[in-house]
Amino acid sequence: MPDILAVKRRVVKFQPSKRRDENRPVAAKTGAKFRRKSLRLRKRASEQQGGVRLFQLPLGIVRHRRRCYLPMSFHATVGNMGKTITILGLESSCDDTAAAVVRYSHGQTEILSSIVFGQGELHADFGGVVPEIAARAHAEKLDYCVEEALACASVSLTAIDAVAVTAGPGLIGGVVAGVMCAKGIAAGAGLPLIGVNHLAGHALTPRLTDGLPFPYLMLLVSGGHCQFLIVNSADDFTRLGGTIDDAPGEAFDKTAKLLGLSQPGGPMVEAEARGGDAGRFVFPRPLLDRTGCDMSFSGLKTALMRARDRVVAEKGGLARQDRADLCAGFQAAVAEVLAEKSRRAIREYLDAKPVAPNFAVAGGVAANSTIRRAIETVCQEFSLRFVAPPVALCTDNAAMISWAGIERFRAGLIDGFDLAARPRWPLDRSQPAMLGSGKKGAKA
Ligand code: KG4
Numbered sequence: 001m002p003d004i005l006a007v008k009r010r011v012v013k014f015q016p017s018k019r020r021d022e023n024r025p026v027a028a029k030t031g032a033k034f035r036r037k038s039l040r041l042r043k044r045a046s047e048q049q050g051g052v053r054l055f056q057l058p059l060g061i062v063r064h065r066r067r068c069y070l071p072m073s074f075h076a077t078v079g080n081m082g083k084t085i086t087i088l089g090l091e092s093s094c095d096d097t098a099a100a101v102v103r104y105s106h107g108q109t110e111i112l113s114s115i116v117f118g119q120g121e122l123h124a125d126f127g128g129v130v131p132e133i134a135a136r137a138h139a140e141k142l143d144y145c146v147e148e149a150l151a152c153a154s155v156s157l158t159a160i161d162a163v164a165v166t167a168g169p170g171l172i173g174g175v176v177a178g179v180m181c182a183k184g185i186a187a188g189a190g191l192p193l194i195g196v197n198h199l200a201g202h203a204l205t206p207r208l209t210d211g212l213p214f215p216y217l218m219l220l221v222s223g224g225h226c227q228f229l230i231v232n233s234a235d236d237f238t239r240l241g242g243t244i245d246d247a248p249g250e251a252f253d254k255t256a257k258l259l260g261l262s263q264p265g266g267p268m269v270e271a272e273a274r275g276g277d278a279g280r281f282v283f284p285r286p287l288l289d290r291t292g293c294d295m296s297f298s299g300l301k302t303a304l305m306r307a308r309d310r311v312v313a314e315k316g317g318l319a320r321q322d323r324a325d326l327c328a329g330f331q332a333a334v335a336e337v338l339a340e341k342s343r344r345a346i347r348e349y350l351d352a353k354p355v356a357p358n359f360a361v362a363g364g365v366a367a368n369s370t371i372r373r374a375i376e377t378v379c380q381e382f383s384l385r386f387v388a389p390p391v392a393l394c395t396d397n398a399a400m401i402s403w404a405g406i407e408r409f410r411a412g413l414i415d416g417f418d419l420a421a422r423p424r425w426p427l428d429r430s431q432p433a434m435l436g437s438g439k440k441g442a443k444a
């Protein structure tokens, strides 16, 4: 097998082949010559394996884009135990490998470091996250990510009180990689291990940044999730409703794909929509006629595809303005659905007469300014405080996992080394998990 190893050592990029089940490696730099050689080697290897087709994954992946956020401190008064807690957090549930160190001291919270290795470019050619590639990339980058997080925070493991890790829900290969890495560090350094629900990480972020008191209302909108939650405590959530099919981020990503824009689609669609007329194409507002907070976004994408096809049939193609108008119409529909469903969720939340009512958003889609504005306007109608964490903390990151770890540590919620990785993990234990096939499995 020496030939196969030789191929694996090259820096290769995957590209979808014409046949869906065969992903052939293509040299990033050496072009057709390497491509021909690679195919020859694969064919020979396949023959050696008795005709079994090999799916090769690149080993020395170097195409991650690293983001390192500056330390941030927040004067978020989250009770005061007078004790300093420093937690290392790991996140690997989807397509971001992340590690962070967060400290809680005398009521003040501080992100000492937050490192995120995005895998966007690894999956770009496939139009979505490929679980196997994601899992291997996480396994490859986690150690390095942890080293960077500790170095950026200028702390060693001796200054860490516990290791927190996303234990689900998510793409199981990535979650397993994170949990195994965290167990290794915790066992080696003699530290407690804390398993964190990824959704709880998002949901508790407004406490890290703004010290929100419980209970508060949260809209979690990202590429894999969409739900309204009442956050009662670090371990108690009430789900008021959510998507019954696609998450809004997925819908944005699919819309971008349908219109020939790059991924992730949300920011691209938002940028295009700026120059568009939201009134030219009127898209449906799904489930607004149904009571409650459930939502649906998959029909919107189909409506957009039909509108696009109509324009193409009439004009023979899409002009820039057509694309901008389609994006603006689509974004307006998502914003209106989220705003109206927020209204309903707020009414349910206020029925319980919370002492200090607050509404917070999190998840990548919360970065969309039209959506933020629409929800902020609804909050003003109810004189409710609206909290939106910084965008870097709305999208996937490990600082939120470290923080959720601090909350669990303070509550004495420590896990054993039998901590399991869970692909599905609904936050609200009183409700059955929703069925669905989002990027992260069930819309937990
Ligand atoms: O929270 P996140 O980083 O990862 C998940 O947990 O899914 O969210 C990523 C999602 C992607 O689908 C992306 O297209 C969407 O958030 N997104 C946006 C914007 N920025 C990111 N959607 C709409 N407008 C944006 N500005």
Ligand code: ZN
Residues within 6 Å of the ligand: 198, 202, 222, 363, 395, 396
């Ligand atoms: Zn997320």
